Amino acid sequence: MGIDIGATKALGVALGGDGSVVAQVRFPTQAGPDGVLRTAARVVDELSGSVGPASMVGIGVPGMVDPDSGEVSHAVNLDIDGVPLALAARLAEVVGRRVVVENDVNVAALGVAALTGSTDLAYLGIGTGLAAGIVVDGRLRRGASGVAGEIGHVSVDPAGVLCGCGQRGCLETIASGSALARMWPGGESARVGRLRKAALDGDAHAATVWNQFADGLAQAVTAVALGVDPEVIVLGGGVVEAGDALLHAVEEALDRRASRSPFLATLHLADRLERVPSGPFAAVGAAMLGASRS
């Protein structure tokens, strides 16, 4: 059983013995520590009939996660800040099942691997922040301090914008939802779509921002390639899942960079970009957590 808890909705899946999705539910996410717990418990309750009594629960959440203790902190989107939420322990008490918790980008990477059959990939999650989940030899690579793939905090411009992390010019300051909100202020919803439309309609500033954003993502893809060099790099997160236009723009930005650098040209990065598979990949990845732990 896997649950992908996002800021607005929680998506749960039950997997059969062959890994296929046998049941799926979706509820609005209730905010705050107690709300998140209630939401998760409701999903488990709804799916319990579809899995065996000993099945564990895997959960993906935005924010900092200690995968050993199952504690969640700094999950601002879920209104969990300050005191960490012992999500694994408290939910296990309520539902009587073993619970494993992981960062949302990591479960997305596991889920993409499961649904596509790839054993060597990076999932570049472009949400409020920017981070990659990495699967090597079919297994999640967390790293010694849990920051493998945190390329959002690679500084690429000493004269850049101050990042929340304290550094300047981090990739996250040019290639993330929050970067886009700064560069193209206004209503939250469908920002990328509106930006692209304005650029297509001849708004020169919008075109500049659009190209900068795509180029920032191209730099992020390059940083992933020069670190881990995965076979496939999947772009995900709300910004990208809205459509293919941004994916194409990033491919074009990668090609522009390759045209200036014979070295980058040998990497064929544009060909290695993919969009996320259809289906509830993050929830599936959450359900796979048990396997990746063993």
Place this chain on the structure above:
Amino acid sequence: MGIDIGATKALGVALGGDGSVVAQVRFPTQAGPDGVLRTAARVVDELSGSVGPASMVGIGVPGMVDPDSGEVSHAVNLDIDGVPLALAARLAEVVGRRVVVENDVNVAALGVAALTGSTDLAYLGIGTGLAAGIVVDGRLRRGASGVAGEIGHVSVDPAGVLCGCGQRGCLETIASGSALARMWPGGESARVGRLRKAALDGDAHAATVWNQFADGLAQAVTAVALGVDPEVIVLGGGVVEAGDALLHAVEEALDRRASRSPFLATLHLADRLERVPSGPFAAVGAAMLGASRS
């Protein structure tokens, strides 16, 4: 049997069944394709009495290596450029043993792992260029296109110096032997030592260059950590192996960066830095190539 072929010398080792070094030889490297072949054949000949007749030969060389074919190209330091040298095939013909060839930074990483017992590390090789060899779960991580760890070509300053790769502001342009030669021109030998002495003697420009160089290496260490997040990051290459002063300077630069970034502070990067082990680690790593292939 493993051979580390550098620009000036070739170091060969024979390993016993328990992985210990049972014999060791060193010859000056002869330049050019035929010279490199003669040098390697001479090492193999010298060590042949110390290993079984079926033992393979592993070789580490600077330059681009196709590990499948054993071809070496763009090894400017060995005077191999233009036409690639089919090192594995041609040496195998001469010595009657199976030959495997790998990039020098990768064999160094394997060798450090073998000599220290670590199964999760990055070896940051600071030579003319800058690149990391990565060992994950005890195995060399080459990546899908062979560039895992090539963080020397992560661009960290859009206003930086033009790099040989065609990009601008690559880490290699601020943190490598060639970067140092540009920033602190003069005789080749012991450049880092002379730079440090000048800085200590009150040369303000030397002090600036020294600090910039150490900070560039700190940025490289950070990029490795945010990509792969290895337990241990080992600084190697002629520049570093000369002494501990540069290692300490990089630790200080990492601490300065951590003091400005609470996020970086959580990574304790200065504590994870190590210098290379004593012993012929690169040749040992070359001898380990067979194991890493299986």
